[in-house]
Amino acid sequence: MAVNFPSIDPAQLHPVAGVTLGWAEANIRKPNRKDVLVISVEEGATVAGVFTSNRFCAAPVTVCREHLARVREGGSGIRALVVNTGNANAGTGEPGLAVARETCAELARLAGIAPEQVLPFSTGVILEPLPIDRLKAGLPQALANRGPAHWYDAAQAIMTTDTLPKAASRQVTIDGHTVTLSGISKGAGMIKPNMATMLGFLAFDAAVAQPVLDALVKHAADRSFNCITIDGDTSTNDSFILIATGKSSLPAITSTESPAYAALRDAVTEMAQTLAQLIVRDGEGATKFITVQVEQGANVGECRQVAYAIGHSPLVKTAFYASDPNLGRILAAIGYAGIADLDVGKVEVYLDDVLVARAGGRNPDYREEDGQRVMKKSEIAVRVRLGRGDAQATIWTCDLSHDYVSINADYRS
Amino acid sequence: MAVNFPSIDPAQLHPVAGVTLGWAEANIRKPNRKDVLVISVEEGATVAGVFTSNRFCAAPVTVCREHLARVREGGSGIRALVVNTGNANAGTGEPGLAVARETCAELARLAGIAPEQVLPFSTGVILEPLPIDRLKAGLPQALANRGPAHWYDAAQAIMTTDTLPKAASRQVTIDGHTVTLSGISKGAGMIKPNMATMLGFLAFDAAVAQPVLDALVKHAADRSFNCITIDGDTSTNDSFILIATGKSSLPAITSTESPAYAALRDAVTEMAQTLAQLIVRDGEGATKFITVQVEQGANVGECRQVAYAIGHSPLVKTAFYASDPNLGRILAAIGYAGIADLDVGKVEVYLDDVLVARAGGRNPDYREEDGQRVMKKSEIAVRVRLGRGDAQATIWTCDLSHDYVSINADYRS
Numbered sequence: 001m002a003v004n005f006p007s008i009d010p011a012q013l014h015p016v017a018g019v020t021l022g023w024a025e026a027n028i029r030k031p032n033r034k035d036v037l038v039i040s041v042e043e044g045a046t047v048a049g050v051f052t053s054n055r056f057c058a059a060p061v062t063v064c065r066e067h068l069a070r071v072r073e074g075g076s077g078i079r080a081l082v083v084n085t086g087n088a089n090a091g092t093g094e095p096g097l098a099v100a101r102e103t104c105a106e107l108a109r110l111a112g113i114a115p116e117q118v119l120p121f122s123t124g125v126i127l128e129p130l131p132i133d134r135l136k137a138g139l140p141q142a143l144a145n146r147g148p149a150h151w152y153d154a155a156q157a158i159m160t161t162d163t164l165p166k167a168a169s170r171q172v173t174i175d176g177h178t179v180t181l182s183g184i185s186k187g188a189g190m191i192k193p194n195m196a197t198m199l200g201f202l203a204f205d206a207a208v209a210q211p212v213l214d215a216l217v218k219h220a221a222d223r224s225f226n227c228i229t230i231d232g233d234t235s236t237n238d239s240f241i242l243i244a245t246g247k248s249s250l251p252a253i254t255s256t257e258s259p260a261y262a263a264l265r266d267a268v269t270e271m272a273q274t275l276a277q278l279i280v281r282d283g284e285g286a287t288k289f290i291t292v293q294v295e296q297g298a299n300v301g302e303c304r305q306v307a308y309a310i311g312h313s314p315l316v317k318t319a320f321y322a323s324d325p326n327l328g329r330i331l332a333a334i335g336y337a338g339i340a341d342l343d344v345g346k347v348e349v350y351l352d353d354v355l356v357a358r359a360g361g362r363n364p365d366y367r368e369e370d371g372q373r374v375m376k377k378s379e380i381a382v383r384v385r386l387g388r389g390d391a392q393a394t395i396w397t398c399d400l401s402h403d404y405v406s407i408n409a410d411y412r413s
Numbered sequence: 414m415a416v417n418f419p420s421i422d423p424a425q426l427h428p429v430a431g432v433t434l435g436w437a438e439a440n441i442r443k444p445n446r447k448d449v450l451v452i453s454v455e456e457g458a459t460v461a462g463v464f465t466s467n468r469f470c471a472a473p474v475t476v477c478r479e480h481l482a483r484v485r486e487g488g489s490g491i492r493a494l495v496v497n498t499g500n501a502n503a504g505t506g507e508p509g510l511a512v513a514r515e516t517c518a519e520l521a522r523l524a525g526i527a528p529e530q531v532l533p534f535s536t537g538v539i540l541e542p543l544p545i546d547r548l549k550a551g552l553p554q555a556l557a558n559r560g561p562a563h564w565y566d567a568a569q570a571i572m573t574t575d576t577l578p579k580a581a582s583r584q585v586t587i588d589g590h591t592v593t594l595s596g597i598s599k600g601a602g603m604i605k606p607n608m609a610t611m612l613g614f615l616a617f618d619a620a621v622a623q624p625v626l627d628a629l630v631k632h633a634a635d636r637s638f639n640c641i642t643i644d645g646d647t648s649t650n651d652s653f654i655l656i657a658t659g660k661s662s663l664p665a666i667t668s669t670e671s672p673a674y675a676a677l678r679d680a681v682t683e684m685a686q687t688l689a690q691l692i693v694r695d696g697e698g699a700t701k702f703i704t705v706q707v708e709q710g711a712n713v714g715e716c717r718q719v720a721y722a723i724g725h726s727p728l729v730k731t732a733f734y735a736s737d738p739n740l741g742r743i744l745a746a747i748g749y750a751g752i753a754d755l756d757v758g759k760v761e762v763y764l765d766d767v768l769v770a771r772a773g774g775r776n777p778d779y780r781e782e783d784g785q786r787v788m789k790k791s792e793i794a795v796r797v798r799l800g801r802g803d804a805q806a807t808i809w810t811c812d813l814s815h816d817y818v819s820i821n822a823d824y825r826s
Contacts, residue, residue: 055755056748056773091744093758093774126741127775236745314727314813315821322822328539331504332649335469342468345506360469361506362540400727405815408728409735 002164002282003289003378003398010152013169014180016203018042018245022146023157026138028131029086029124034157036135038107038142039081039201045245047071047078047119048213050221052238058090059100060120061237067104067116072210079113081241082142083121083199084135085160085186090236091127099132106136110143121199123160123186123237155184158199161407162186166278168271174263177250179206181267185225185275187238200225200240200275206264207246209254216256216265217242224272227395228280229311242268280396285403288320291381295392302339303393306384309337317400320380325371327356334384346387352380415577415695416702416791416811423565426582427593429616431455431658435559436570439551441544442499442537447570449548451520451555452494452614458658460484460491460532461626463634465651471503472513473533474650480517480529485623492526494654495555496534496612497548498573498599503649504540512545519549523556534612536573536599536650568597571612574820575599579691581684587676590663592619594680598638598688600651613638613653613688619677620659622667629669629678630655637685640808641693642724655681693809698816701733704794708805715752716806719797722750730813733793738784740769747797759800765793 024036041047049068051061071077082103089096104118122130155165169182187198208216221240246252253261281289292310297303310316313333319326330349335342349357351374356366374380437449454460462481464474484490495516502509517531535543568578582595600611621629634653659665666674694702705723710716723729726746732739743762748755762770764787769779787793 054745054748055752056744056757088741091741091770091774093772096774125739126745127770128741129775236741236748314817318818318821321818324822326538328501328504328541328649331469332467332539335467335649339468344469357504357540359506361504361509362542400818402815402818404727405731405734405813405818408731409737 003286005164005278005281008152008165008167013151013167013182014171015148016180016182016245017205017247018045019203019243020146020148021150021154022142022144023150023153024138024141026084026134028084028134034153035085036138036142037083037154037157038139038146039154040111040146041079041081041243042245043077043079045077045243046208046210046213047241047243048210048217049119049239049241050217052236054236056091056236058088058122058237059092059096060089060122061239062097063100063104064119064121064239067119070116076114076117078119079117080107080111081119081121081201082107082139083123083158084130085158086124087122087128087130088124088126088237089122089130092129095129099130102132103135107139110139119241121237121239123158123199126236151182151184155186158184158186160186161284162282164282166275166282168274168278170267170271172263172267174206174250174260177248179204179248179250179264179267181271183271183275185279187279198225198238198279200272201243202241202268202271202275203243203245204268205245205248206250207248207252208244208264209252212253212256212261213242213244216268219265220269220272223269224276228276229308229395229397240272277396280398283398284407285401286398287378287401288399289379290320290397290399291394292397293381293392293394294384294386296385296387296389297391297393298389300391300393303386303391304395305339306334306337306386307393307395309333310382310384311395311397314400320375320399321401323372323375325351325368325375327351327371330382331357343387348385348387350383351375416699418577418691418694421565421578421580426564426580427584427595428561429593429595429658430618430660431458432616432656433559433561434563434567435555435557436563436566437551437554439497439547441497441547447566448498449551449555450496450567450570451552451559452567453524453559454492454494454656455658456490456492458490458656459621459623459626460654460656461623461630462532462652462654463630465649467649469504469649471501471535471650472505472509473502473535474652475510476513476517477532477534477652480532483529489527489530491532492530493520493524494532494534494614495520495552496536496571497543498571499537500535500541500543501537501539501650502535502543505542509543512543515545516548520552523552532654534650534652536571536612539649564595564597568599571597571599573599574697575695577695579688579695581687581691583680583684585676585680587619587663587673590661592617592661592663592677592680594684596684596688598692600692611638611651611692613685614656615654615681615684615688616656616658617681618658618661619663620661620665621657621677622665625666625669625674626655626657629681632678633682633685636682637689641689642721642808642810653685690809693811696811697820698814698818699811700791700814701812702792703733703810703812704807705810706794706805706807707797707799709798709800709802710804710806711802713804713806716799716804717808718752719747719750719799720806720808722746723795723797724808724810727813733788733812734814736785736788738764738781738788740764740784743795744770756800761798761800763796764788
C-alpha cells in the first residue's frame with residue numbers, strides 16, 4: 001500500500017566505480033530471503049556516517065563509531081560494510097558488542113583487510129542475541145557474488161517490514177566531470193528524526209576529503225533522514241553512510257567553500273531526500289504522503305517542534321487516514337507544540353492552497369468541501385505560518401491506518 | 414471495550430451538600446442525548462481549577478481563567494458551572510470568546526447571579542462555531558431538573574467518545590467530622606499530560622480557603638489527570654475543577670500545614686486518581702491498562718520523560734495490544750527519551766515482577782514465557798529503574814488497537 005512509490009528499474013541504478021555489492025541468504029531470522037549484504041569499497045575511498053541518538057544504541061553502531069574515529073585519527077580507510085537484517089543486535093549488552101566485533105573480524109579475515117576497516121550494521125528485532133554463526137556462515141556467499149551492478153539486490157537485502165526495495169541513482173556534471181551517485185535505504189516503522197530503524201547507504205565516485213565528507217553527511221542527513229517521521233519512535237540502529245570512492249575525473253574536493261562542493265552537496269542532499277521520502281511512502285500502513293511545512297518561525301527549532309507535533313499526532317494522522325478534514329486537531333497540535341509565547345491570533349493553517357484557519361479560528365471563507373477535496377488526495381501539504389519570524393522547516397510523514405496497528409501487532413509472529 | 418472498568422452504582426454516588434446538578438438534551442450536535450450540564454453551587458463555596466497548557470486553548474478556558482482570577486481579586490464567588498458536549502468552542506477566535514461569555518450571561522440571568530460567577534466548559538469538535546442558540550435554549554431545562562443526587566446523570570451528560578460514564582464518591586472522617594466527596598470525569602482520546610480532552614469536576618463539603626484550594630487542585634492534578642496519556646495529544650479544553658462547599662461540620666481549612674489539610678488532600682488526590690484512571694480504562698480502543706513506573710531517576714522530570722516516551726510509543730502500545738513481549742521496543746523508548754548521559758548499563762526493566770533487561774541487554778534469566786504470561790494480562794506494570802538517583806514518577810496509559818484508529822477515523826462522521 002505504498003503511496004505513489006516510483007517504479008524503480010534495476011537497470012537504471014548506475015554502478016559507482018570503486019563499489020561492489022554482494023548478498024547472502026543466511027537464514028538469520030527467516031529462510032529464503034536475502035538477509036546479509038556486503039558492500040566492498042576500493043582502497044582510497046573516504047567514508048562518513050551519522051548514527052542514531054538513541055542511548056540504547058545498537059552494538060554495531062558503537063563499533064561503527066569506533067572504526068570511523070580510528071580513520072579520523074589516521075588509521076587505514078574503511079574497505080567494507082556488512083549489513084544483516086532479522087536481528088538488530090541492540091539491547092544485547094557486552095555480548096552483543098563482542099558479536100559485532102566478531103562479524104568485522106570474520107569479514108576482514110575473508111577479505112584480507114583489517115577488522116577496523118569494516119563497518120557493521122544490523123536491523124530487526126531488538127533484545128535478542130544475534131545468531132553470529134549463521135551470519136558468519138553467510139559471508140563467503142556474499143563476498144563471492146559481489147558485483148558493481150547489484151544495487152537493486154542490495155536494496156532488497158536490507159529490507160525488514162519494507163514492502164518495496166528503496167534505491168535511487170543519478171549522474172550529475174560538476175565542473176565538466178561526470179559524477180555518479182547511487183544509494184539504497186530501508187525503513188518503514190520506528191521512524192523519527194535523529195534517525196530511525198532506517199539504514200541509508202549512498203555512494204558516489206567523486207573524491208572528498210574526510211572532514212568535508214563528515215560535514216556533507218551531516219548536512220544531507222539533517223535535510224533528509226532527520227526530516228521524516230512515521231511513528232515518532234527513534235530506533236537504536238539508524239545509520240546513514242556516505243561513500244566517496246574518488247574514481248571520477250573530478251579533482252578531489254578538499255573544502256566546503258568550493259563550488260564543486262556546493263554542486264555535490266546539493267546532488268547528495270537531493271538524493272538523500274528521495275531515499276528518505278521513499279521510506280515514508282512505504283511507511284507501515286501508509287495511505288497518504290504528507291508534507292508538513294512550518295514557516296515564519298522565530299527559529300528552525302520551533303518550526304521543527306510544531307512540524308513534529310503535527311506529524312506525530314495520532315489524531316491528526318487518523319484524520320488523514322479517514323480523509324476527514326477534522327482540522328481542529330492540527331490547531332490543537334500547534335497549540336501543544338511547546339511554544340510558550342505563541343500568539344495564536346497570528347497563526348495561519350493551509351491545507352495545500354486552502355486557507356483553513358487564521359486569527360485564532362476558522363477562516364470565514366473556508367468551506368468544508370474545499371478541505372474535503374484536499375484530504376481525499378494521496379499527497380497533501382500542511383502549511384503553517386507562525387507569524388513570528390523568517391525561519392522555516394519541512395518534514396515528511398504519513399497517516400496512521402489500521403494496517404499500521406496490524407503490522408506492528410504482528411511483527412514478531 | 415473498557416479495561417476492568419468498575420461497575421458504578423448511581424445510588425452509591427453521595428450528594429454533596431451545597432451542590433445540585435441538572436442536565437438538558439439541547440441537540441448541540443446530536444439529538445436525544447444529554448449534552449448540557451449545569452452544576453449549581455451554594456453561596457460561600459470556594460472553587461479552584463487547573464486548565465490545559467495548549468496555546469490554542471478553548472474560549473471557555475479563557476473565560477474560566479478570567480472569572481477565577483476575579484474571585485481571587487475579591488470578586489463574588491463562583492455559583493454555577495455549565496458544560497456542553499458536541500462542540501469544543503476551540504479554534505473559534507474572538508467570536509468563540511463572545512459565545513462563551515454569552516453562555517455565562519444567559520445562565521446568570523436565568524439563575525439570578527452575575528455572569529462572572531459562572532464557569533463555562535465545552536468539549537467536542539474543534540474549529541466549528543458553537544450553536545449558542547441551542548445551548549441557551551437548553552439552559553432552562555437544565556436548571557429546572559437540578560437535584561443533589563444527579564451525579565450519575567451528570568457523568569452521562571459530559572460524555573463524548575466515552576463509552577461509559579465516569580464517577581466516584583466516598584466519605585472520609587477528618588478530625589471526627591464526616592466529609593463527603595463526589596466527582597465525575599470524561600475523556601477518552603486526545604489525552605496527555607497537562608490536561609487533555611478531559612473534564613473533571615470534584616466537589617466536597619469541607620470548607621477550604623481559596624489559596625489552599627488553589628494549591629490542592631494543583632497537587633491533585635499533578636498526581637492524577639497530569640499522569641495519564643492515551644495518545645499524547647494535549648487538548649484545547651482540559652479542565653479540572655474542585656468545589657469546596659463548606660457545608661460539613663469540619664472547621665474551615667485555611668492552611669496547607671494543618672493535619673486536616675493533609676487528610677483532605679490525600680482523599681481528594683486518591684479520588685482524582687480514580688477519576689483519571691477511569692479515563693484510561695475507557696481509553697479509545699483500550700484493551701490493556703498499563704502502569705509505567707520509573708524509579709531511581711536524578712529528578713522527577715526525567716522520570717516523567719522516560720515514562721511518557723514509553724507510554725506514547727506506538728510500537729510499545731501495539732506490542733501490548735498484541736500481547737507480544739517485544740520488549741526491545743521499551744528499551745528503545747527509554748533510549749530516546751532524552752536523557753543525554755543515561756548509562757544504559759545501569760538500567761533495569763521489569764514487566765510486573767519479571768526482570769526483563771539489565772546491564773544494557775536482556776536479563777540472562779529472562780524466559781520468553783514469563784514475558785508472555787504478563788503481556789496476556791489486562792493490567793500490566795512496566796517498571797524501569799534508571800540507576801541515577803531517588804526520584805520516581807508513575808503514569809497510566811493504555812494500548813493502541815485497531816479500534817483506536819476506527820474511532821478517530823470516524824469521529825466526525
